[in-house]
Structure formats: C-alpha cells, structure tokens
Amino acid sequence: MLACKVKITINNISAQKAQAVKSALEPDNVNFPENLSLQIENVDNKLVFIFQGQDNMKKMIATIDEVLEHVQVSLKVIE
C-alpha cells in the first residue's frame, strides 16, 4: 500500500488574509474521495495545508492542484 503525506506552507501571509483563504476553502473540504484528507491550519504568519492519501496518487495530485488554484484565486481577489 502506498501512503503519502504532502505539507504545503504559505509563508508571510497576514492573519486576516490567511483566515480569509481558510474560510474560503474549508466549506468545500467535504465529501473527499476515500483515503484522502485535507487539513488546513492557520498558525502565526503561515497557512499550512496537509494532504494525506493512500493508493490513488492521481486523485491526490488532482486535489492538490485544485486546492492550490483556489488559494491563488482567493489571494488574487482579496488583493
């Protein structure tokens, strides 16, 4: 069985912006594919995304891709 954990950290982000991005993404963090999870943490000046998946790496990569696109669009529109 292949298990994978991916941690992505966005540094130097204000607490207000980090909270806006977290609030924008979290409601969609439901009905994830089986064996795939996403945790979003807002700590200090960092926004941390922790993806954990098993077996199906394609799904995990596609999810990371979509989440990062959403982070990008979220930051762009509030700026």
Added chain:
Amino acid sequence: MLCLGIESTAHTFACAVVEKNGKIHSDVRKIYRPPEGEGIHPREASRHHIESSTKVLVDSLQQARIKIKDLDIIAYAAGPGLGPCLRVGAVVARSLASYYKIPLYPVHHAIGHIDLGKLLTGAKDPLVLLVSGGHTMLLAFMKEKWRVFGETLDITLGQLLDQFGRSIGFASPCGKNIEELAAKTSTYIQLPYVVKGNDVSFSGLLSATKSISSQKEKACFSLQETAFAMISEATERALSFTKKKELMVVGGVAANKRLSNMLKSICKRQNCKFYVVPQQFAGDCGAQIAWTGLLEATAKKGSALENTFVRQSWRLDSVNINY
C-alpha cells in the same frame, strides 16, 4: 443596497453589480469555449474561470464605478452545476465576504433566471418555461415554491441542441448556429415526437437527428420544429391547467426566435400575455445571481461562511422562497 452576483455554474464566469431598485450597474462575463465538436470539460472550464475571475471581478466593479467596500451583500451561484466550476465562484465569493466582512448569500442558479426574468419583463405571476443547458421545466409559483408542471425525462433542450450541434462540428453553445442553419430551409424530415403526460423526452430525437445529420440544414430545421412543438404542447396544456394569464420564457434557449414565435401563437389561443427575457440576459449572467441575492436579503440574513456549500444537484422545486 448594492449586491455583487457571481455566476460560475457551467461555461460562464460572470460578475454583476445590481442595486435594490433593480438597476443593473454592471454585467461582465467570460465564456469558456471548448474546441469545436467537444463538450464542456469541467476541469478545463474551472481553469478558465480561475484565470478569468480576477479580471471579470475588477471590470465589473469598474463598470459599476464602485469599490468592493461599497458592496452591501455578495451572492454566488451555489448550484446546480459542474462541481469544479461551482467551487471557483464559491471561493471567490467566500474570500471577499470573509476578508471584507460582507454578508454572503448562496443562490439557486435557475431561480436566478426566473427572478431576473420577472424583473426585466415585468411579469407578475407567470407560468415559467425554463429552457437552458441545465433545465427544461414548466413552473408555476404556489405556496412558497416553484411547482413543476412538466419537465424533461432525460436530456434538456439546451443539451439536445448542443449535443447535436457538436456532432456536426460546432462548439458549445450551439443554439445560435442551429437556428441560423434551420432558417435556410423549410423541408421537414419526420423525427420522433415524445410527450409523456406533460413531460418531454429528447434523447430519441437526438439519436434520430444525428442519423440525418448529413443533410445539415434540413436536420437543424426538423430538430427545432419537433423539439419546440413538443415543448409548446406541454406549455399549452400547463397554461390551460393552471389558468395563468402570463407565460414567461427564460434560460439560454429563450433567445431562439422560432421557439418564441411558436409560444406566441399559443399565448394568443390561450388569451395570455407572452414575456421573454431580453436576449442579453437570456444566458447565464451575474445579474440573475445578484438580483436573487437582493431578494433573499429582504427576507433573511446572510449565511455563515461555514454553511456556504456548493450543490451539484439541487432540485429547483425543493427551494423554499420566502421573499
């Protein structure tokens, strides 16, 4: 009171600013065009929306001559639609609502078509024919809900036109191309006509039309005549049953002149007024979402951010309307 409406259910990413008095201050859209002969790929469409979102938003605010902080509420299309596309609009809406502390309203896309249609046409209590890529429904309002008086049993009228159009090489949306080709002939080829009760079925009609697609103009003409006659029959029966004195057509297919002409003749027979949404606002747009958001704001407070989901499947007749 000003509302920003964000639409992203399918191929269109749109933003509009609308005022409580019904004035549409801005209406900006970008439409994803798949390659000719191909349908909408949800992830490709969502990537288009991501790339377009900032510019559409900025252009919309500039056209309305306002800043984000001038907005009183934000509304977004929460469904039904394509999951990846819906999520882009929702992320944009939630980001703005969270960062600028603006109340947020998730809106049903199809109810937006109806509400905007009523605003623009002045219809008061119409029987509604909603014909688009996502819906084919006959609706009448009763006891806080839009009730269904007939609908498609399989594909929608918009899907029928798009799927046939793509099979002869057009890119979605294909309704305008089909209408133009159909206008070049009046030779009808017999095609399956399926009305069951007050519901319609288009999938057999699609297959049969594809089988005569080598005669493009005749196929387009026959397809339109058959499909529109089916929907007109169901509409006339619903008018007779509900005794409504107004018929309003909304949705992307409402832009088709041949459909309007058939429905006008029905209204004449049934002694009822005919309204069709202006062509500019027949397709998906931010104004429909903004206007429904404004109407909802008269009856309830904005949703908590954590409850602002998207719903790919969302029956129109399951939505309670309190405004």
